[in-house]
Amino acid sequence: MRLAALFALAISCAGQTPVVIISVDTLRADHNRTTFDTAFTAAASQVPLTLPSHTVLLTSTYPHETRVESNAGTVPRGTVTLASVLQAKGYKTAAFIGSVFLEKQLGLDQGFETYDSPFSFGAFSKLSGEMFHTGRDRRAAPLVLRAANTWLAARKTEPTFVFIHLFDVHKPWSSGSYDAQIKAVDKLLSALRNEPWWDRSLVILTSDHGEGLGEHGESDHGYFLYQSTLHVPLTIHWPQGAAGMPARMSAQVDQPVGLIDVAPTILDFLKLPVPPQFRGKSFLDQSPRPVISESVYARDSFGWSALRSIRIGSWKYIDAPKPELYDLAKDPKELTNLIKANPAQAASLKAQLPRPQDFIHTLSGDPQRRQEVLKSLGYLAPGPHGPSKTPPADPKDRLPLLLRYEDAVTLIAARRYDAAITTLRAILATDPGNLLARRDLGVALAEKGDYAKALTELQQVAAAAPDDYVTRFQLGLACERTGRLTEAIDQFEIAARLAPEALPAKQALQRIRARQ
Secondary structure (H helix, E strand, O other): OOHHHHHHHHHHHOOOOOEEEEEEOOOOHHHOOOOOOEEEOOEEOOOOOHHHHHHHHHHOOOHHHHOOOOOOOOOOOOOOOHHHHHHHOOOEEEEEOOEHHHOHHHOOOOOOOEEEOOOEEEEEOOOOOOEEEEOOOEOOHHHHHHHHHHHHHOOOOOOEEEEEEEOOOOOOOOOOOHHHHHHHHHHHHHHHHHOOOOOOOEEEEEOOOOOOOOHHHOOOOOOOOOHHHHEEOEEEEOOOOOOOOOOOOOEEEOOOEEHHHHHHHHHHHOOOOOOOOOOOOOOOOOOOOOEEEEEOHHHHHHOOOOEEEEEEOOEEEEEOOOOEEEEOOOOOOOOOOOOOOOHHHHHHHHHOOOOOHHHHHHHOOOHHHHHHHHHHOOOOOOOOOOOOOOOOOOOOOOHHHHHHHHHHHHHHHOOOHHHHHHHHHHHHHHOOOOHHHHHHHHHHHHHHOOHHHHHHHHHHHHHHOOOOHHHHHHHHHHHHHOOOHHHHHHHHHHHHHHOOOOHHHHHHHHHHHHHO
């Protein structure tokens, strides 16, 4: 049966149907074990990072619109979310969160009456996207699901919307392997079919992004835009008794869709108007749609090029200094770049990537937001690095440097500072504009006790990336240890303003003022 027919059968009973979204963080589509009534086999994330992707899912807007392009972002207050729309229509709304990366402080709680996220963090780094949390950073899926089921059981007669976030598949894995972790979560998801709310609810299972697992040289996610990290599971359970529709109607849909389309689809099913701010399109509309994704991690952290991709049908184009074109029907692993063999196809897809005017027409009265969108799309100097005389490097070409940088981070964590310093200096010899490598070189030098040299490196980073908390805090420490107490106070005060919840900066200020 065609998808449109499924909607036609289901829509008359939608009304106040309970809605449940379950997101299994970091779950690749080709490793997913759970399917419901309808499976969308060509669903994609719009950005392969936890907070930005879930922001897309719940706001149906692109990352550069909300400015949540990394895990160190914050959803702007007043953002229209699926939860706020449903709450305005009388729904009881709740979220049950499995990781600090969706902590309430980050702003995704808007529209939720209950936002169960028992975590907290003190600061994050805009330069690297790192989050510095206190206490645990996750809770196990059984605890998250138990809290959600308890909340739903107390509201049997009310219209409800619940968002459930499970983080167990994300590294590090408690069971030792990626697939073993998925198997454990799958058992929990299968048990949901026995819950009293299941049959009468619209349930959507998806993920925020996949995992590289070594494909294209990427071990985890966030750097590239290949299918290993963009292709996500998306399967729907339709409520029982929807105008006579069988409770277990099977269907498979191969039309490319995005997470940005989930919220409009839910509202369409419920016969509720879709807010004009939402960019996605309901699955009910089966006309071809471009599926657009982005990654700015390489740009914002290292000064290399941002990446954008567009998929229409089986064709996928990746916009990069060295562009790529793939026919996913014949080459799902993206092993053969067809850019030279099909220049017309590549040009056609590139022409359909968003232009700045496609996103700023609603911001005509807000010059600052217009500048932010233009900057994010690459039409103004990108990230913290400012203008450059040379084109930014292609992340593909810089992959060896990324891997060496990751080695250096591991060495710092192991307190092998000499080896880390050697590695970071080698990176900077090739890539002197690499702010993150330079910042961590400063950190390693400071940890070793070489504060004068650390000061030199960190001052360069602070000049180019003034809003990075880690840089300011480490610079304060270096100033303090070299006897420059007035400058140390200045740096710690900046750090405290950047991260009001961070205790180390406040404690450092108290320590120095006590000395004075």
